[in-house]
Amino acid sequence: MTVSIENMTSQNSEQNWDIFCAVVDNYGDIGVTWRLAKQLSAEQKINVTLWVDDLNSFQHILPHLDPNQVTQSHCGIKINQWSEPLKIDYKVGDVLIEAFACELPAQVKQQLVTAKQAYFDNSKNKKPPVWLNLEYLSAESWVEGCHGLPSMQASGIKKYFYFPGFSDKTGGLICEKTLFTDREHWQLDTQNRQNLFKSLGLTGIDETDTVISVFSYESSALLALCQHWQANDTKTHALIPKGRSLNSLQSILPCSIDELTPGMQIAFGNLVIHILPMTDQEGYDKLLWSCDFNIVRGEDSFLRAQWAAKPFIWHIYEQEEDYHLIKLDAFMQLYCNNLPSELAMSWKGLNLAFNQEQAALTCEYWQQLNLADLPLQQHAKQWPIDAINDVDLVSRLVQFVKNS
Known part of the structure; x- marks a missing residue:
């Protein structure tokens, strides 16, 4: 019937x-x-x-x-x-x-x-x-x-x-029926990104700058990456809400985390840390769509980073006997199935090093991972289509x- x-x-x-x-x-x-x-x-x-x-x-x-x-x-x-x-x-x-x-x-x-x-x-x-x-x-x-x-x-x-x-x-x-279409329309117009940044109180971000959202657990690898970005030739903006990510950066912050307020900017060489306000889920999706790279954690932001069609690091929730690394490896094998071997090695190495708090290796793999690499960008866009199945x-x- x-x-x-x-x-x-x-x-x-x-x-x-x-x-x-x-x-x-x-x-x-x-x-x-x-x-x-x-x-x-x-x-x-x-x-x-x-x-x-x-x-x-x-x-x-x-x-x-x-x-x-x-x-x-x-x-x-x-x-x-x-x-x-x-x-x-x-x-x-x-x-x-x-x-x-x-x-x-x-x-x-x-x-x-x-x-x-x-x-x-x-x-x-x-x-x-x-x-x-x-x-x-x-x-x-x-x-x-x-x-x-x-x-x-x-x-x-x-x-x-x-x-x-x-x-x-x-x-x-979990994926809303119009999500991919909404994301594509958003990303086609660069003014959407600028309008979003303005609404979040973010200033001084040029179109040629690298913008990275950070929503992780505590990790010494995050501190190492920030110090690496600080010494880069190009400007990097790290967008970080008040929360666990900032616990890793206390040693380079000019004040206590409690004293940080949304809209604050903290400059270190060519790195600018922006303190983000918390946002609703629709706003967070748009933030992920608007960044060049996303560092995410847990499950919800992990999946939304995939739907954003941008490269990312997944900081997986730590489990006893390092079982979380088995889960991470299972996903990486799947995600990297159609990536060129050298690119796959760099992306997997970056994610594993970050999760194991191997600071030097994290920075080394970051250098290998060219965010402008066309195969990486193409893979990030194709992956959501394949993954939704x-x-x-x-x-x-x-x-x-x-x-x-």
């Missing part, structure tokens, strides 16, 4: 989905779930409620959010404070997503059990809710075999494990739920 788009939209608009997010790394977890919620609402017309335990961190990427409100709505999404116990009555909907293995409140689990029992007691009831665990993004090969697998919980309810990924056997990647995560997710 063929279902029209209008009918599908009508069906989705009657669905109620809940997403639970425990903020672990300030912006990464909430960044992913907020994009997911917005896309489900805007493109699939699903009623989404997002439960978040740390509204103060959330406010950094959603400035209009009031962290003192227990419940509120933004961008068509209901946002609830997740506390223990919940201050708002929970009514189970059609789909429940726990982001990154967060532990659901007992009353939520009980609602799932009740909904399942009601379904079996009365066959006229709609099907029981679908319970999903949204996992972290990984390029590792084992993800394909684990994506979509159910796990029977003690309550007798199946929980499905949904793995984002880069192949058609995974859950796909025809279908984005939200479209796959909705279809997965339908099939479940």
